[in-house]
Amino acid sequence: MSTEEEDSDTVTVETVNSVTLTRDTDGNLIFHCPRHEADELDSEDSTDPPHKRLCLSSEDDQSIDDSAPCISVVALPLSENDQSFEVTMTATTEVADDEISEGTVTQIQILQNEQLDEISSLGNEEVSAVSQAWFTTKEDKDSLTNKGHKWKQGMWSKEEIDILMNNIERYLKARGIKDATEIIFEMSKDERKDFYRTIAWGLNRPLFAVYRRVLRMYDDRNHVGKYTPEEIEKLKELRIKHGNDWATIGAALGRSASSVKDRCRLMKDTCNTGKWTEEEEKRLAEVVHELTSTEPGDTVTQGVSWAAVAERVGTRSEKQCRSKWLNYLNWKQSGGTEWTKEDEINLILRVAELDVADENDINWDLLAEGWSSVRSPQWLRSKWWTIKRQIANHKDVSFPASAEAPAAPVDSETLTLNSGTLQAFEILPSFHLQPTGTPGTYLLQTSSSQGLPLTLAASPTVTLTAAAPASPEQIIVHALSPEHLLNTSDNVTVQCHTPRVIIQTVATEDLSSSLSQAELSVDGDMQSSDFPDALEADTFPDEIHQPKMTLVPSYNDAHVSKFSDQNSTELMNSVMVRTEEEISDSDLKQEGSPSDLTSAYVTEDLESPTIVEQVDQTTIDDETILIVPSPHGFIQASDVIDAESVLPLTTLTDPILQHQVESHIIGSSLGSPVSEDSKDVEDLVNCH
DNA sequence: CAATTAGGTAAGGGTAATGGACACCA
DNA sequence: GTGGTGTCCATTACCCTTACCTAATT
Numbered sequence: 001m002s003t004e005e006e007d008s009d010t011v012t013v014e015t016v017n018s019v020t021l022t023r024d025t026d027g028n029l030i031f032h033c034p035r036h037e038a039d040e041l042d043s044e045d046s047t048d049p050p051h052k053r054l055c056l057s058s059e060d061d062q063s064i065d066d067s068a069p070c071i072s073v074v075a076l077p078l079s080e081n082d083q084s085f086e087v088t089m090t091a092t093t094e095v096a097d098d099e100i101s102e103g104t105v106t107q108i109q110i111l112q113n114e115q116l117d118e119i120s121s122l123g124n125e126e127v128s129a130v131s132q133a134w135f136t137t138k139e140d141k142d143s144l145t146n147k148g149h150k151w152k153q154g155m156w157s158k159e160e161i162d163i164l165m166n167n168i169e170r171y172l173k174a175r176g177i178k179d180a181t182e183i184i185f186e187m188s189k190d191e192r193k194d195f196y197r198t199i200a201w202g203l204n205r206p207l208f209a210v211y212r213r214v215l216r217m218y219d220d221r222n223h224v225g226k227y228t229p230e231e232i233e234k235l236k237e238l239r240i241k242h243g244n245d246w247a248t249i250g251a252a253l254g255r256s257a258s259s260v261k262d263r264c265r266l267m268k269d270t271c272n273t274g275k276w277t278e279e280e281e282k283r284l285a286e287v288v289h290e291l292t293s294t295e296p297g298d299t300v301t302q303g304v305s306w307a308a309v310a311e312r313v314g315t316r317s318e319k320q321c322r323s324k325w326l327n328y329l330n331w332k333q334s335g336g337t338e339w340t341k342e343d344e345i346n347l348i349l350r351v352a353e354l355d356v357a358d359e360n361d362i363n364w365d366l367l368a369e370g371w372s373s374v375r376s377p378q379w380l381r382s383k384w385w386t387i388k389r390q391i392a393n394h395k396d397v398s399f400p401a402s403a404e405a406p407a408a409p410v411d412s413e414t415l416t417l418n419s420g421t422l423q424a425f426e427i428l429p430s431f432h433l434q435p436t437g438t439p440g441t442y443l444l445q446t447s448s449s450q451g452l453p454l455t456l457a458a459s460p461t462v463t464l465t466a467a468a469p470a471s472p473e474q475i476i477v478h479a480l481s482p483e484h485l486l487n488t489s490d491n492v493t494v495q496c497h498t499p500r501v502i503i504q505t506v507a508t509e510d511l512s513s514s515l516s517q518a519e520l521s522v523d524g525d526m527q528s529s530d531f532p533d534a535l536e537a538d539t540f541p542d543e544i545h546q547p548k549m550t551l552v553p554s555y556n557d558a559h560v561s562k563f564s565d566q567n568s569t570e571l572m573n574s575v576m577v578r579t580e581e582e583i584s585d586s587d588l589k590q591e592g593s594p595s596d597l598t599s600a601y602v603t604e605d606l607e608s609p610t611i612v613e614q615v616d617q618t619t620i621d622d623e624t625i626l627i628v629p630s631p632h633g634f635i636q637a638s639d640v641i642d643a644e645s646v647l648p649l650t651t652l653t654d655p656i657l658q659h660q661v662e663s664h665i666i667g668s669s670l671g672s673p674v675s676e677d678s679k680d681v682e683d684l685v686n687c688h
Numbered sequence: 689c690a691a692t693t694a695g696g697t698a699a700g701g702g703t704a705a706t707g708g709a710c711a712c713c714a
Numbered sequence: 715g716t717g718g719t720g721t722c723c724a725t726t727a728c729c730c731t732t733a734c735c736t737a738a739t740t
Contacts, residue, residue, distance in 0.1 A: 206731095212730075216728085227727085258728085258729090262729095266725080274724075319726080
């Protein structure tokens with residue numbers, strides 16, 4: 001929460017100067033707004049106590065000193081009734097104890113409830129109108145939607161879970177409780193009053209959703225795993241004995257109530273398993289059409305009561321019926337066509353074109369409409385997940401990133417970088433080029449749960465263009481085709497204007513020039529074992545410099561440049577050796593000399609002509625990425641780049657080229673050259 | 689005493705991941 | 715014939731929403 005935003009969006013109702021400050025072992029500053037003071041504040045509207053929220057602001061916003069420690073503040077209401085708050089402040093720089101005092105800290109603002117809506121996008125500590133109601137009915141939600149509110153539905157993201165866990169942790173700390181299960185499972189309603197409301201802070205979910213989530217998270221009878229045959233037997237007995245008393249059955253089995261309930265749904269006595277007979281399929285189709293008042297050949301993907309269908313089918317469970325229908329039978333009945341690789345590419349392109357920020361916002365019904373090889377919207381969604389899973393660490397990749405890569409035309413070999421709103425982030429040692437599932441399309445995986453999508457394909461030249469006039473933050477780099485790479489060396493530098501993120505990748509000549517199709521079977525039969533070392537990221541020596549690519553905001557028109565740096569030879573050797581081993585394993589290493597290479601350095605400013613610099617290289621392994629302050633919007637040939645004016649940034653290998661080589665080898669997209677999880681890569685190899 | 693709050697249960701639609709069957713191929 | 719591999723399909727643990735219920739509190 002920035003103070004500027006606060007100023008513009010909030011009104012100071014009352015200022016409180018008397019607070020109690022404590023500091024915990026983590027250096028967090030915790031202070032309390034005592035009840036009696038808050039009560040006094042409340043006096044202006046005693047008949048209808050407004051919801052209040054504590055905010056903090058610097059006493060003098062105009063004179064914020066850059067060198068001053070930045071303090072982030074999280075305020076949690078201890079209870080709505082007594083109007084007291086718990087505030088946790090975290091200093092991002094070391095704060096001397098004497099800097100924190102009642103006099104210097106802050107103003108405390110109590111905000112009226114109606115102001116809360118106005119600041120709904122400021123941060124995690126926000127109050128959401130959605131999360132403050134215990135249960136949000138569909139009508140409530142519709143009403144909120146009409147007022148412009150949005151809330152999260154569907155699977156919880158990692159970020160949401162982090163917020164939730166942090167909130168719980170703070171709640172526990174404030175009360176000196178060690179274990180959240182004490183509150184959740186042992187305390188009475190009264191004792192844990194406001195627990196859920198408090199920990200829902202910052203989560204744009206109905207309280208009830210938070211409640212369910214917390215119960216699941218802390219119930220150790222959840223996530224127990226597969227049911228053993230013995231458990232199934234016992235479950236059957238307990239079911240007969242206790243009926244639908246899932247809590248009792250669960251307690252007897254050591255499973256959660258929802259778990260046993262779910263398991264029972266799968267085991268109807270009359271259920272067949274395995275392949276469906278024609279008779280069963282026929283019956284399923286008849287029942288579905290009958291219950292939905294549709295005709296054979298109609299597409300039916302929603303509004304089906306699967307419990308009723310299963311009842312009528314007789315030999316299959318509701319899940320089986322649903323799965324069979326949505327993944328096969330409906331498609332077969334309505335004359336669907338086979339799913340092809342082209343469809344897969346099409347899917348990625350279409351998802352990218354949707355330009356939605358959240359995966360949950362994708363309208364799969366719309367996407368599937370009129371697509372004959374799509375078996376159902378649900379099936380299409382699972383297809384998308386299958387494609388996503390081919391990306392190692394896909395869970396950490398934000399949706400826009402994973403969907404962005406294919407935004408560029410995949411048949412024209414492009415590299416797309418979308419800086420988004422990132423100001424700066426690093427691609428840590430194990431940065432990856434992950435295939436997105438579309439041949440020639442990769443995702444540059446970063447360390448901060450963000451990804452830069454890259455698409456490499458078949459344009460014979462390297463140029464940079466804006467992806468679209470309307471999206472200057474997105475740049476397409478037309479990279480060399482694999483064929484071209486066999487003969488040429490190129491570096492690709494990408495500069496995004498908004499918000500001035502510079503990305504550079506450096507080609508490794510020896511690889512590209514030494515490989516040929518003939519030598520590297522291009523028939524797609526390459527197995528993961530052909531890259532024994534490259535596929536095991538953990539073989540990287542931790543103690544030495546690891547390849548690290550950093551994206552930095554290009555303040556003051558600083559530019560990334562590249563030149564030979566003898567001092568980094570050892571470093572880069574340690575980085576590059578893996579690649580070279582990979583090549584030597586194929587008896588290819590000697591084909592290219594690393595010392596006689598030239599690299600083309602291509603930079604294009606989005607708003608300026610393409611600048612091409614030829615940079616002689618004496619040692620291909622010695623590449624360092626540097627930031628070069630430049631008076632121009634781009635590096636001109638006349639710009640003098642000397643070692644002193646250059647800020648060494650970091651070194652990096654060339655994942656792109658390496659990847660191009662690999663993708664060339666297998667004739668398709670392949671896993672990252674440096675994966676943290678070799679299995680992921682093997683899976684990727686298998687996928688193609 | 690009605691309305692509200694806080695919490696709870698059950699049903700059922702859905703997702704994500706896994707594993708088996710099978711076809712294909714060297 | 716055999717073993718490896720890829721794909722399709724079925725299964726299942728787990729997730730989430732919705733509808734409805736209950737008891738305590740206001």
